[in-house]
Amino acid sequence: MKYISTRQQQATNIKTAILKGLADDGGLFMPEYIPQLDSEFFENLPNLTLQEIGFRVAKEFLGESISDDNLKEIIDEVLNFEIPAVKISENIYSLELFHGPTMAFKDVGARFMARMMSYFSEGKPMKVIAATSGDTGSAVASGFFGVPGIEVYILYPKGKVSPLQEKQLTTWGGNIKALEIHGTFDDCQALAKQILSDEELNQKFTLTSANSINIARLIPQSFYYFWAFAQLQKLKKPIVFSVPSGNFGNLTAGLFAKKMGLPIHHFVASTNENDVVPKFLETGNYESKPSKQTISNAMDVGNPSNFERMKSLFNNDVSEFKKEIKSYSFSDEATKKAMQEVKKDFNYTLDPHGAVAYLGLQALRQAQSDKINEDFVGVLLETAHPAKFVEVVEDVLKEQIEIPEKLEAFNKREKKSVEFPVDFEAVKNYLIEEK
Numbered sequence: 001m002k003y004i005s006t007r008q009q010q011a012t013n014i015k016t017a018i019l020k021g022l023a024d025d026g027g028l029f030m031p032e033y034i035p036q037l038d039s040e041f042f043e044n045l046p047n048l049t050l051q052e053i054g055f056r057v058a059k060e061f062l063g064e065s066i067s068d069d070n071l072k073e074i075i076d077e078v079l080n081f082e083i084p085a086v087k088i089s090e091n092i093y094s095l096e097l098f099h100g101p102t103m104a105f106k107d108v109g110a111r112f113m114a115r116m117m118s119y120f121s122e123g124k125p126m127k128v129i130a131a132t133s134g135d136t137g138s139a140v141a142s143g144f145f146g147v148p149g150i151e152v153y154i155l156y157p158k159g160k161v162s163p164l165q166e167k168q169l170t171t172w173g174g175n176i177k178a179l180e181i182h183g184t185f186d187d188c189q190a191l192a193k194q195i196l197s198d199e200e201l202n203q204k205f206t207l208t209s210a211n212s213i214n215i216a217r218l219i220p221q222s223f224y225y226f227w228a229f230a231q232l233q234k235l236k237k238p239i240v241f242s243v244p245s246g247n248f249g250n251l252t253a254g255l256f257a258k259k260m261g262l263p264i265h266h267f268v269a270s271t272n273e274n275d276v277v278p279k280f281l282e283t284g285n286y287e288s289k290p291s292k293q294t295i296s297n298a299m300d301v302g303n304p305s306n307f308e309r310m311k312s313l314f315n316n317d318v319s320e321f322k323k324e325i326k327s328y329s330f331s332d333e334a335t336k337k338a339m340q341e342v343k344k345d346f347n348y349t350l351d352p353h354g355a356v357a358y359l360g361l362q363a364l365r366q367a368q369s370d371k372i373n374e375d376f377v378g379v380l381l382e383t384a385h386p387a388k389f390v391e392v393v394e395d396v397l398k399e400q401i402e403i404p405e406k407l408e409a410f411n412k413r414e415k416k417s418v419e420f421p422v423d424f425e426a427v428k429n430y431l432i433e434e435k
C-alpha cells in the first residue's frame with residue numbers, strides 16, 4: 001500500500017508517512033485506496049475481541065511493513081483498556097473512549113503512533129513536535145514517555161487548557177518538554193507546522209509530528225467503530241455515530257471504517273461554536289476562522305487539519321459530503337443544558353465534548369428532512385472522562401464528581417514549562433540550543 005499526499009506531489013510507504021507526519025508538499029498522507037474487509041470478517045464481527053479487530057484493520061493498512069507478531073504485540077499493548085458502549089437510553093449509547101491512561105480518546109491514537117514510530121525509527125534519535133488544545137499533548141506525552149531516543153516537544157496555548165490538562169502536559173520531565181505559548185491553539189499548530197517544514201531544523205534533526213495529521217493516529221481510531229458494531233449489531237437497527245469534532249481526525253477515521261465496508265448508517269459531525277465544517281456543509285464554502293474559546297476546549301479549532309483528508313475522500317464534492325455527514329454546531333449554553341438533562345433523565349454524566357455529541361444526535365432526530373430520520377441507534381463518542389473537565393462539570397451539574405486516582409496523581413506533581421511568545425525564531429532557537 002502506498003501513501004499519497006493530499007496535495008498529490010508525494011507518494012511513499014507507510015514507514016516514511018508515519019516518521020514524517022506531514023508530506024514535503026505540505027499535504028497530509030492518505031492511503032492510496034481504502035482497503036476492503038471481506039464478508040467473513042463482518043459476519044464474524046460480533047465474536048471478535050477489540051484486539052482481534054484492531055489487528056485485522058491495522059494489517060490492511062500496514063501490509064508487510066511489520067510482521068504479524070510485532071503488530072499483534074503492539075495492538076495488545078495499545079488496546080489494554082476497555083472501550084464499552086454504555087446504554088444511556090433506549091436508543092442512545094455512549095462509546096466510552098476514555099478508559100486509557102490519560103482518560104481521553106486520544107490515548108488510542110497516541111499510543112499506537114508512539115509504538116509505530118519507535119518500531120520504524122529503529123533506534124535513531126528523533127524529535128516529536130505536538131501542538132495541543134489540551135488532550136493530544138498528554139496522550140502523546142504518555143505514549144512516548146521514556147521511549148529511548150525520542151524527545152517530545154509539546155506546544156500548548158497558555159491559559160487555554162484546564163488546570164488538570166496543564167498538569168498532564170507539564171509534569172512528565174525526562175524526554176517530554178512543555179512549551180507554553182502566549183497564543184491560541186491555532187498559533188501552536190501554525191508554529192508546529194513551521195518547525196516541521198524548516199530546512200535548517202530538518203538538517204539538524206529527524207523531526208516528526210504527533211498531531212492528528214499523522215496517519216498513525218487515524219488508523220487505530222477506526223478500530224472502535226468496528227468494535228461498537230460488534231457490541232451493538234444485535235439491536236438490529238441502523239447505527240448513527242455522532243462525533244464531537246475539532247480537527248476531524250476521529251470523524252475521518254470513522255469514514256475510513258465505513259469505506260472499509262462497515263455499514264454505518266450516517267455520521268453527525270458535532271461541533272461547538274467553532275463551526276467551519278457545519279457552515280461548509282450549509283454553504284459549500286470552506287472558510288477557516290480564528291478559533292473561539294468554549295467549554296469543550298479540545299474542539300476549539302478554527303481550521304481543522306483533517307478537512308483536507310475528508311475533501312480527498314469525497315473527491316472535493318460537497319454533495320458527497322452531505323450524503324454521509326450531517327453537521328451541527330452548539331453553543332456552550334446548549335451544551336450545559338444537555339449535560340444537566342442527561343444527568344437528570346438518565347443519571348449519566350457527560351463531559352462537555354460528549355454533550356456536544358449528544359446534542360448532535362438530538363438534532364438529527366429532529367431534522368425533518370430525508371430518510372435518515374428513521375428509527376436508529378445513536379452512538380455518541382464520549383471522548384473524555386468528565387473528571388478531566390471537573391471545573392465545568394461541577395459548575396454545571398452543581399454537584400461534586402469523583403476524580404479517578406489516575407488523574408489525581410497528575411495534580412500532585414509539579415508543573416514545568418518554558419514560556420514563549422508566538423515567535424517561530426524564538427522556538428527554533430530553543431530547539432537548537434536544547435541539543
Ligand SMILES: *Cc1c(COP(=O)(O)O)cnc(C)c1O
Pocket residue numbers: 104105106134135136212244245246247248249250251298299353383384
Ligand atoms: C481532540 C478531542 C476532540 C476532537 O477530536 P478531533 O479528532 O480533533 O476532531 C473531541 N473531544 C476531546 C475530549 C478531544 O480531546
